Amino acid sequence: MEKQANNLLNITSLNTYYKLLFILLIFTLSANLSAQEVNYNSGTKYTIGEIKVAGNTNFGESTIISFSRLKKGDVIQIPGEKLSNAIKKLWGTNLFSSIDVYIINVEGSTIDLEIELYDLPELNEVTIEGVKKGKKDELIADNKLNKGTKVTENLITTTENYIENKYKKNGFYNTKVTVTTKEINDSIEKQRVNMLVYIDKGEKVKIKDIDFEGNEKLSDKKLRKAMKNTKRKNPIRILKRSKYIEENYKEDLVAVIDKYKEKGYRDARIISDTIVVNNDKSISLKINVEEGEKYTFGKISFVGNTVYSDEQLSRVLRIDEGSTYNGVELRKRIADDSKPDALDLTNLYQNNGYLFSTINPVEISADGNVIDLEIRISEGKPAYFNKISVVGNDKTNDHVIYRELRTRPGQLYSRSNVIRTIRELGQLGFFDAQQISPNLNNANPNEGTLDMEYSVVERGSSQIELQGGYGGGGFIGTLGLSFNNFSLKNIFNKEAYTPIPMGDGQSLSLRLQASRFFQTYSFSFSEPWLGGEEPIRLTTSISHSRQFLFNPQTRNADKSRRFNITGISVGIAKRLKVPDDYFQLSQAIGFQHYDLQNYNTGLFTFGDGTSNNLSYTVALSRNNTFTDPIYPTGGSNFTASAKFSLPYSVFNNVDYKALNQEREGLLDIRDDVNNSTIDRENAASRIGEIDQERFKWLEFYKVKFTGDWYTNPVDKLVLRSAVEFGFLGAYNNDRGVIPFERFFVGGDGLGNRTLDGREVIQLRGYPNQSLSSQDGGTIYNKFSLELRYPITLGQQAKIYGLTFIEGGASFNNFRDYNPFNINRSAGFGLRIFMPAFGLLGIDFGHGFDPLPGQTQKNGWETHFIIGQQF
Template sequence: MKAASRLMCAVSAVALTAGLAVSGAIAVQLASVSVAEAATVSRIEVRGNRRVDADTIRSQVGISPGQSFSNADVNEAVKRLFGTGLFADVSITQSGNTLVVTVDEYAIVNQVLFQGNKKIKDANLARAVQLEPRKAFSNQLLQADEEAIRAAYQRIGRDAATVTGRIQELSDGRVNVVFDIQEGDRTKIGSIEFIGNEAFGDRRLRDVISTKQSNFLSFLMRNDIYDDNRLRADEEALRRFYYNRGFADFRVISSSADLNEADNKYTVRFTIEEGERYRFSDVSVDSTIEGIDATTLQGRIETRSGDLYSAEDIEDTIIGLTEEVAGRGYAFAQVTPRGSRDFENRTISVVYSIDEGPRAYIERIEIRGNDRTRDYVIRREFDVSEGDAFNQVLIQRAKRRLDNLNFFQTVNITTVPGSQPDQVVLVVDVVEKSTGEFSIGAGYATGASSSSNGGFSVEGSVTERNFLGRGQFIRVAAAGGKDSRDYTFSFTEPYFLGRRIAAGFDIFRNTRSVDNSDGKNIYDREATGATVRFGLPITEALTAQLAYNYSQEEYTKGSDFAGTTVSTAIQQAIGQGTWKKSSVSGSLIYNTIDDMKLPREGIYANFTTEVAGLGGDAKWVKLTARANYYQMISEEIDLVGLVTVGGGHIVGFGDDPLRVFDQFNSNDRMIRGFKYNGIGPYETAGSSRDYLGGTTYFHASAEAQFPMPIIPESFGMRGAFFADAATLYGSDYTSPNVGGTDMEWRASVGASLIWASPFGPLRVDYAHPVVKEDTDRVQHWNFGISTRF
């Protein structure tokens, strides 16, 4: 029985490849079987076995002494023995009254060794191969594992890698399997070409796809690796790009990648047909469901007559109409867009037909390919579950949500028939990608006058968007400069208590050494605090956020305080010692940005109200707002416009006036060209000025972003021209020596260099003030992090 158990365990571990590979050998052996059409034997003799027990082999033969058997029974016995995966050869012959079963056992793998590999670790290669210690060896599995290792190297961009498998004979029928690997050089993408494009240039289309041409930083960015799946995804990206810009007849005729073995570089080529560009003409809704008045659904239509044809707008309209109708009790309603082209006028009229769809239910949701991400992280993005009515629109919405998680390279959702005619099985296939990020950046601030100080600062962060496969967000960051140190830790659970409520917290500690206009260190500040926050989605684009904030600040006299005349306002604030703030805040965030890393279209707006006074020393109400509007100005040259507006106001309540430290300070997000806290109210102290901040600010900015000429787009470099305007005014502190409290506008113009670097988005700004006050502190250069919302 023990031998039989060992055999069954070995059978269950054999891969399908081995079973298929031996089928040819089975056919050969069957030809050698010579048995009477109906015969019996008195004994069964097993020969050639070394490890597998003879009784175990006899049990697999299935023929008993004294039992009548035929050639068909012998053929089945041979197949069963081969099917165990333990034998390289099997033959069954009859000799007199004896049935002779001759087997040639496979060797048993002792170790699997990898030699010559540096770019892929042994543990990762071991997961890619089928041969494992204590399992049967076969040449077919060896060849399959060679191919699997080559495929692993292709996935990291080393198509020239060679793999040779061999065995080392050991005693007792054991072998070591050795894979000799020559990794070769990285296979690069030399060029990406487009054939048939007229509306958009090659440069613009290369920016749409994820495959990039190789450059000297590609070894960090890893976006120049050719992959068939990525090529298919790039085809889909091109389709969506054209479909959303009026080209309803767009087709990808072919895509190919040709490898030049001489220089080990691919040439990737897309052949496309753009077709005509269309606009929407008449748009209407037609309902065949009794009780659904089409005229009441007009508000859910996103497509407008005269607009460029957009597949995304049609999808949004279908989702909106489906939700509206389902909310009225029609779970199986089906919305179908029917378009009619007017080729002469290049327009498309659309009728959204609402009909009763087939009654189908979801039997189960099957998820495949998620080696790291937990099943529930994927399932919770569906608004439907097992047993619910099948709704294709809600399935597509789930796919969009899964894509937006940025956990997967690809997401495909298909359906297969269920166990009953009215049931379907949803199959979700995902390909995971790395979700960890390491970002490092640097900044430099310098001034154009003797009253402004500057210096380098560095910052780094480690972020994991899918912590332990649970979909949780964790970020640890540190930054430091000549006069500052910042440390933060953030955690977010996107589905708190199983609901679509984001809950998280932030912990921070900041230190600052603050100088006056003469560069004298007048005070130091240490702040430690935490925030607990909750985010509740109202719509797909609108989110509400509530938070409780607590911080403790300590102010001490600076190294130059004793020998410097310091303003009365700052002396009073420092004299208050430890300052505690306890506040609650509420925010509304509206976000329709198409790409948070490289925005081209959409709005990101944030309106926040914060009230301090629930305990602690601070007692005030603060209102802030900021909105960024991105709009594509020219698709052909990839010219993007950005308009930013914002403002804030703080008002104290209670018996004590606001501290100067609670007021707003100017910074580069408010206006460039001026030093941090370099404009607004100030108090004259001797020959220097101490800037106090203000109670009110407004700012606006206009910017045009464009790709840098000559530099390949795969390098991620863009340029920008901008104009800023801002005012910071008002103060609760009154003194004859206080100035700058009136509403005076400042303005600046400048140019920027924006780089989507492997270390994170970086930006260099040069700004020149064109409207300023004599008391302002100027700063021309700024170097730091780019896209911030």
């Protein structure tokens, strides 16, 4: 029998469930079809005879019939559930664009069926128009538009919706996306289509105005200020743009209500908000508010507290009867989610073991706009740590991590200890500080126990510095290797080299630098837990430098005239417990030997001879900066240090006063051009001998202070405030201040060629070491403000931009010292931290003041930053 014209089960153009309803309706009506079509009785049961498959599909006939769960000999009812389920099964595969079922023959109680279906087309190529090339691959990946993907109506719809929402979030509120497909006619049997995605972003929608209606207690200005991320157009605003982003707008509407709650208007609400499209394609926001009445706090009582008295809880809550009702502050005083270490009631309990405590404020009366509160507390059992574990440390050995943990098995739970542990793990520098996560497991309120798992993600902790360039009249090459998670004990273990022994938290650094005019070699090693029982850091370093005098005639290095420095130092630093355990006391002994051989320059008054520097340094520091050492968001870091030598002039029986008087007389002879050449040369030679005696053993003291404070004023912005001070003095004024250990201010702060023990102080906007005299200053101060914003803080790279203003100066003595007489600068820059290369950056600084001896301001300077953090 020929296939009849009536398609009883055609469900091509409707979605699945409507199509099924349509099928049942057709079956119900089909009993009244004309006589020339297949005759069957609605509601009658038939036995399936033959089942055929037609259409265009790559699936075999037996596969389709098997998947439909229909088979020859089955008894079905038309219409009936069994046939409907078969259709659902086929549609549920999402493999077909059309499914038709025909009755092709009826003989008595036997019925023959034909399933006609067409495969969904496969995606061949995707073309995206309307966006930049760099965004296309991202959109294809996000929407999984891979070659061979089945093209369904759902795929097209979700692609359109995803792209529209993506651009709307970025301020393109009128984005329209159209997805079309075109069938490919080729020799391949599979049906394939090319897809065209056309994106019309339109212009970014700017907010022209934000108007409030119904507000009498708070002005439009105050309410607009409460909206942190939704701003109207303002040409002088830089950090916050005026684009409309729906998600941010909804959050800011909540912020408006919070502003009312802070002022006592507990019942304030937004009645309506409307978006008005202006003729210039900008929009205006109309927000209608209902302020309600102003409330005050009444009596506040505590219920359920046994661990702490009402008085103790009141001191933490810090809300007085009769004060203006502030719902936002009340919430923070109970649990401040924005500050993990905040002084609030929740932390009071959780820092003392009551992890399972709950605290809820309940209004029990609001008569006369006075709200009486009942703070209901369920303390629960004290919680104790049962099991402490760390996961994710593939390179770092367990003992290096566990010794930093502030939580121990059997210890009473303390939220502050958990937070401190996260900070200590981040400060190690071995893990990505942004991904350290404390996970509470198996918390049992009935038994009062829990397990704590710290999840860490290792990051590269070793760095390599390999660079070359021209400077100082020739090529300069540098090779530096820093291994910050080294393992000394495995240095002879061949299996531990991957590529170097790692995992014990030690630091090993090697650095070589050379040119035609100088060579520098240095080695340092640090063990942070000497003996393994306490955090006592042992640091040792050895260095050797050679400087060759420049010969102006040959324009080359004269290696017969050189200045050598050999140095060694050993230091111990111990973490203190008083006043708190953020303090550290460090002590070091250092020795440097200076050897000048026919090296006559303006810096030293003797060209042949030696000098020795044996010094003791003691420093007290406190560092509680927040978790990430690369991008701290809070806390402070200060160091006060004193470095001094032995007072040799007290016991070496040298009359420095007489030597100084003789030197002053000889200076007059040397500098008087009327004297004979022989007399002047003899005077200069004798001055060198006197200075050789004065500086055979360096006698000095140096005090320094540095401080950094980090605050988070808004959003992700971080403000770094910094101050520095240094002073180099002499025990004996007749002996004078030494020519070494001096301060040189200006530039990028990189002291790659500082062979005389000088300290190079960074001050952007000026050339290197340009703000000090030729011999360097004996006193300096510096002040900085730096605003930072992170671009990314990912594991592979941390990038942030910055702007800065700073000022500083150096002085030769206290008579000239004026802390307000400084060289000022401002500018902007970029920092990139990659684990393998350390911190890299560039700064553009503008010096507002002239260099010494000049009258015009210095202007713009470019500084490249390598391995430093400002």
